[in-house]
Amino acid sequence: MTTVKVVISSAPSGPCSPRLPSVPCAQESFVFDEMKGTKATIEEYDWLGDLSYEDCKATADWLLAQTDMRPTVGIVCGSGLGGLADLLKDQVAFNYKDIPNFPQSTVHGHAGRLVFGTMKGKPCVCMQGRFHLYEGYPIQRITLPMRIFKLLGVQTVVITNAAGGLNQDFKVGDIMIIKDHINLPGFAGNNPLVGPNDERFGVRFPCMSDAYDRDLQQLAMEVGQELGYGDFLKEGVYCVLGGPSFETIAECRMLHMLGVDAVGMSTVHEVIVARHCGMRVFALSLITNLAVMDYDSEEKANHEEVLQTGKQRAEQMERLVSSVVNRIEPNNNYI
Numbered sequence: 001m002t003t004v005k006v007v008i009s010s011a012p013s014g015p016c017s018p019r020l021p022s023v024p025c026a027q028e029s030f031v032f033d034e035m036k037g038t039k040a041t042i043e044e045y046d047w048l049g050d051l052s053y054e055d056c057k058a059t060a061d062w063l064l065a066q067t068d069m070r071p072t073v074g075i076v077c078g079s080g081l082g083g084l085a086d087l088l089k090d091q092v093a094f095n096y097k098d099i100p101n102f103p104q105s106t107v108h109g110h111a112g113r114l115v116f117g118t119m120k121g122k123p124c125v126c127m128q129g130r131f132h133l134y135e136g137y138p139i140q141r142i143t144l145p146m147r148i149f150k151l152l153g154v155q156t157v158v159i160t161n162a163a164g165g166l167n168q169d170f171k172v173g174d175i176m177i178i179k180d181h182i183n184l185p186g187f188a189g190n191n192p193l194v195g196p197n198d199e200r201f202g203v204r205f206p207c208m209s210d211a212y213d214r215d216l217q218q219l220a221m222e223v224g225q226e227l228g229y230g231d232f233l234k235e236g237v238y239c240v241l242g243g244p245s246f247e248t249i250a251e252c253r254m255l256h257m258l259g260v261d262a263v264g265m266s267t268v269h270e271v272i273v274a275r276h277c278g279m280r281v282f283a284l285s286l287i288t289n290l291a292v293m294d295y296d297s298e299e300k301a302n303h304e305e306v307l308q309t310g311k312q313r314a315e316q317m318e319r320l321v322s323s324v325v326n327r328i329e330p331n332n333n334y335i
């Protein structure tokens with residue numbers, strides 16, 4: 001386990017490090033490992049956001065030593081959707097601050113607990129709170145939990161988020177099954193797999209045309225119809241932006257022209273890392289607000305509305321997720 005503190009020299013100017021986005025520009029940035037008492041230049045710094053395969057394994061082994069639960073499904077709760085974790089029976093929960101190598105949740109609506117338990121009899125592990133680029137962590141660190149999931153034995157990841165609707169047919173409260181994504185930060189090289197590749201996790205150039213499991217999408221559609229969610233269950237393309245500022249009107253119009261149905265600040269990086277290490281992915285966006293596309297509109301996106309919509313649709317989201325989980329089979333089929 002390593003604890004890393006970034007120390008900046010007093011000299012200003014020089015280029016910002018693309019790998020440590022929270023660090024202001026400085027000439028002689030270096031990274032100090034408090035546990036080892038060593039220091040490295042940014043160039044020498046481990047591209048995994050300081051975490052090697054062995055570090056990830058140590059975290060997974062630490063967790064496995066605290067519980068008999070062996071999860072095959074991993075769940076990520078989006079903003080205001082933390083109630084999903086409360087569905088788990090026979091819970092064993094850890095605060096992120098107590099888990100070696102884990103970042104801390106800093107966003108309202110993200111509790112910061114890793115909860116093990118069963119959902120409809122299936123062993124699950126649930127992130128009650130996720131990490132976002134805008135919190136200032138290196139992109140490799142915000143996606144670390146996906147690698148921990150893999151090393152815990154998870155085969156299928158169910159990811160949820162809150163998102164702004166761009167599709168003109170969408171309403172607040174719609175649930176969108178994600179069929180594809182656009183990794184806009186990735187266009188500028190901000191991808192969680194940037195850096196040396198460790199083949200023990202996955203290949204150098206992972207395919208993303210099958211990122212979202214089609215069988216699970218179909219299953220969710222079927223389950224949604226059975227639950228009577230036909231009127232508000234949609235499917236579409238999710239685009240991630242860095243946040244934390246919400247989009248301008250011009251940005252929303254551009255994304256709409258690009259074929260984006262919903263915009264948010266998460267999920268895509270987790271999906272890339274989960275697929276890299278061979279887990280199946282199913283993802284849902286709750287449309288918590290409609291993107292503002294019109295200069296005459298008085299609407300303003302805000303986090304309170306996001307959390308409020310999450311509360312209003314929590315029950316349906318929880319029923320949809322638990323019904324899908326109930327029908328996931330370990331052999332990558334479903335019943």
Ligand SMILES: O=P(O)(O)O[C@@H]1C[C@H](O)[C@@H](CO)O1
Pocket residue numbers: 077078079080107130132160161162163243264265266267302303306
């Ligand atoms: O964690 P998610 O993607 O659900 O959270 C969204 C994006 C921002 O973190 C926040 C904005 O209200 O909600």
